[in-house]
Amino acid sequence: MPILDDRLRELVNIRFEPNVMVLEFADGGSASAPYWWYPRLLNATDKQRRNYRISGAGIGIHWPDVDEDLSINGILEGRKAPRAIRPQAAAE
Secondary structure, three states, X not given: OOOXXXXXOOEEEEEEOOOEEEEEEOOOOEEEEEXXXXXXXXXXXXXXXXXXXXXXXXXXXXXXXXXXXXXXXXXXXXXXXXXXXXXXXXXX
């Protein structure tokens, strides 16, 4: 069951901080996800991250420069990419 009702929450902006992206919604709410959850974004340049499009009538985000597509529900539910590796785990 999705935790985001697409009719109630509209993504209006994404803020890119050093280790996380912050989704900002029209209702004033926000949610964040670390880049390591999505290796293509982790390895992208800041310019590539900032080149995104809200897609699918507001239910997804597309980054054309790195060929990444994420659903807003997936981010909010904490779904990581299958190859996501927590940074400290990679060093072990």
